[in-house]
Amino acid sequence: MTAAVWVAVTCHYCSRGRAPAEIIYMPGGIQICLDCYHRHREGVMALAGKPPTECSECHAAWEPGAMMAVHYEHGLYRCMCLPCSDKYVPKRRDIYGPTEYGWKKKLV
Ligand SMILES: [Zn+2]
Ligand SMILES: [Zn+2]
Numbered sequence: 001m002t003a004a005v006w007v008a009v010t011c012h013y014c015s016r017g018r019a020p021a022e023i024i025y026m027p028g029g030i031q032i033c034l035d036c037y038h039r040h041r042e043g044v045m046a047l048a049g050k051p052p053t054e055c056s057e058c059h060a061a062w063e064p065g066a067m068m069a070v071h072y073e074h075g076l077y078r079c080m081c082l083p084c085s086d087k088y089v090p091k092r093r094d095i096y097g098p099t100e101y102g103w104k105k106k107l108v
Contacts, residue, residue, distance in 0.1 A: 011036055013074055036076060043077025046070050057084035 008017030011033035018033040026032055032040070042052040047070055054061050055068070056078040062068060069085035071078050071092075080088060 013076060030075075032076075039078050040076040043070050043072075043079050046079050047077065052079035055079065055081040055084055057081070057088065 007020055009020050009023045009031055010016070011018050011023065012031050013036040014033065016033065022034050023031050024034065024037050039056040042056065046052045046068060051064070052062050052068055057080045060081050062079075062081070067082055068079045069082060071080060071085065071088060073092075
């Protein structure tokens with residue numbers, strides 16, 4: 001007896017299995033789930049001057065006037081509150097090395 005088969009597509013960014021309807025196919029064979037895509041969009045909008053609604057890490061609501069860091073991760077932008085950003089940056093020395101502190105400029 002074969003039950004309905006659950007087809008899961010793996011998101012290349014968070015590595016979670018998702019239903020095919022929750023996956024967006026990007027150029028180059030990249031598969032991204034809606035959650036990751038939403039975070040990415042918020043990051044892009046933040047860079048364009050539109051504030052994000054929440055921290056992509058702890059989901060704290062963004063308060064008007066508060067500073068948010070925008071990080072570039074695996075080809076996607078993510079907005080983070082400063083406490084999360086402070087925790088995140090030391091884990092990413094590979095990209096935020098001595099010459100790559102440009103992200104700080106985005107806080108100005
Ligand atoms: Zn994902
Ligand atoms: Zn946060």
